[in-house]
Amino acid sequence: MTSTHPATRAARAGTHTRPGGAPPLVPALHQTTVHAYPDLASLHRVLDGEDHGNVYYRFGHHNGHVLEEAVADLEGAADAVSTASGMAALTGIVTALVETGGHVVADRNAYGGTRSLLETDLPRLGIDVTLVDGTDLADVARALTSRTRLLLVEALTNPTMRVPDLPALARIAAAAGVTFAVDSTFATPALLRPLEHGADLVWHSIPKYLGGHSAAMGGIVAGRADLVGRIRQSVVHVGATLGPFDAWMALLGLKTLPLRMRAHTRGATAVAGFLAGHPAVTRVHHPGRPDHPHAEVVTRLFPGGTGGMLSFELAGGRPAVDELIRRLGPAIPLSPSLADVATTLVHPATTTHRSLPPEDLEVLGITDGLVRLSVGIEEPADVVAELGSALA
Ligand SMILES: Cc1ncc(COP(=O)(O)O)c(C=O)c1O
Incomplete structure (x- = not known):
């Protein structure tokens, strides 16, 4: 190995080193876009889901998975997927769960960026949106149709701090066969776990409380494994994966x-x-x-x-x-x-x-x-x- 040219050694530095000794207390940062495999069979086993491992950053990576496990645990969720931002999390939810011709019902008391995506982008994709007062159960129930795929509310609304009745909304959504997703950015699993109140999905903007120090960007969706699996696939397709460094910093924030x-x-x-x-x-x-x-x-x-x-x-x-x-x-x-x-x-x-x-x-x-x-x-x-x- 040492007989190769310095340019060759520089290009290969660190690629084959194995961490030795006791594991680090803080999970290591895997700031790499890709992993190296010794042969086709071992790569294929990971791609086919037979072996645990990571392949390419956009498909998911170690630091993202560590954060996802931690948030899923705090939210009481079967699974979670991290995303490049809160808006990427919402985009993943919508693209995975709503088809052209589908319908979304959302609380009008939502973050302005959420409103922009719902009112500007979704109609262009042939998805109708009805805005309601999420604290008025009759208004929500009236808005649901046979085409409705998603009901979206914020647990504490931005900025007038309204508080929708999540268990009642969950019952209405379940009776209509509609997926109920809660933006819990203001609340966090330290104060409220929407899944325990009947929500199917909970999502967050990470730079807010989960990260907590205005340093890490990102988003995360947690919930039922089948739904999160579909959202993960959409996130990979649109390329909205969270970066390893942001995931690593978010985990440090999450600890407190x-x-x-x-x-x-x-x-x-x-x-x-x-x-x-x-x-x-x-x-x-x-x-x-x-x-x-x-x-x-x-x-x-x-x-x-x-x-x-x-x-x-x-x-x-x-x-x-x-x-x-x-x-x-x-x-x-x-x-x-x-x-x-x-x-x-x-x-x-x-x-x-x-x-x-x-x-x-x-x-x-x-x-x-x-x-x-x-x-x-x-x-x-x-x-x-x-x-x-x-x-x-
Ligand atoms: C309640 C809420 N949800 C979602 C978002 C969007 O998250 P991000 O900015 O990470 O895309 C924000 C951003 O301010 C927010 O306040």
């Missing part, structure tokens, strides 16, 4: 998820209480408030709290939001994502939901004065004090 969700819940509860009593604030949307419109569902589904998300309306409208953002930065920055360990905020009307026309924003209660706050894991009194002086 329950701990973080307790701290996020504690912070958001304190901040919501403070904002509810502030004269500059006309409305607070937080599922933990006793005056929340779905308080009974919250008590039933979220015994351990509802996490760090809340939104509130400023009496002074957009100019007041602008002023608040200037005063809060850089301690609490305007940052168009959520679920970081540090507190951040967005103006949904002009960021997450900017693709929606004004009449849709009005129906959703996304006013010009609405601020969405993602409360981090800092000491709650500090966040309250910062908000207090900025609002003064």
